[in-house]
Amino acid sequence: MTLYKASCHCGAVKYSIEGAFNYLIECNCSICSLRAHILWFVNLDDLKFECGEDHLTTYKFGKKHLNHRSCKTCNIAMFTHGDDKGVEKAGLNIRTFAELDLSKLDITHYDGKAL
Numbered sequence: 001m002t003l004y005k006a007s008c009h010c011g012a013v014k015y016s017i018e019g020a021f022n023y024l025i026e027c028n029c030s031i032c033s034l035r036a037h038i039l040w041f042v043n044l045d046d047l048k049f050e051c052g053e054d055h056l057t058t059y060k061f062g063k064k065h066l067n068h069r070s071c072k073t074c075n076i077a078m079f080t081h082g083d084d085k086g087v088e089k090a091g092l093n094i095r096t097f098a099e100l101d102l103s104k105l106d107i108t109h110y111d112g113k114a115l
Ligand SMILES: [Zn+2]
Pocket: 008, 009, 010, 011, 012, 013, 071, 072, 073, 074, 075, 076
């Protein structure tokens, strides 16, 4: 288990989460390809906000069942969450994690465009 600390660019939104990377994806769907997310899926409840939980905007499109959350000030995409069979799941944008060497991670390319 590792403690990861996430922050947006301006520092208004900060949270930490403890866990181990199991499955990381880079997806080519309409929003992921523009936002350049690298996603790690966890339970939304596992995020421990230091600040800025009320400083997030919510963007929804299509079926509107996913909440794409970004910092109100610097617009960095922090995570996306939505209900998965009664549990609120979140895809965290691990690019917002401090001191993470993305070149050392095993990232799966996910064909979300085909869905
Ligand atoms: Zn910010």
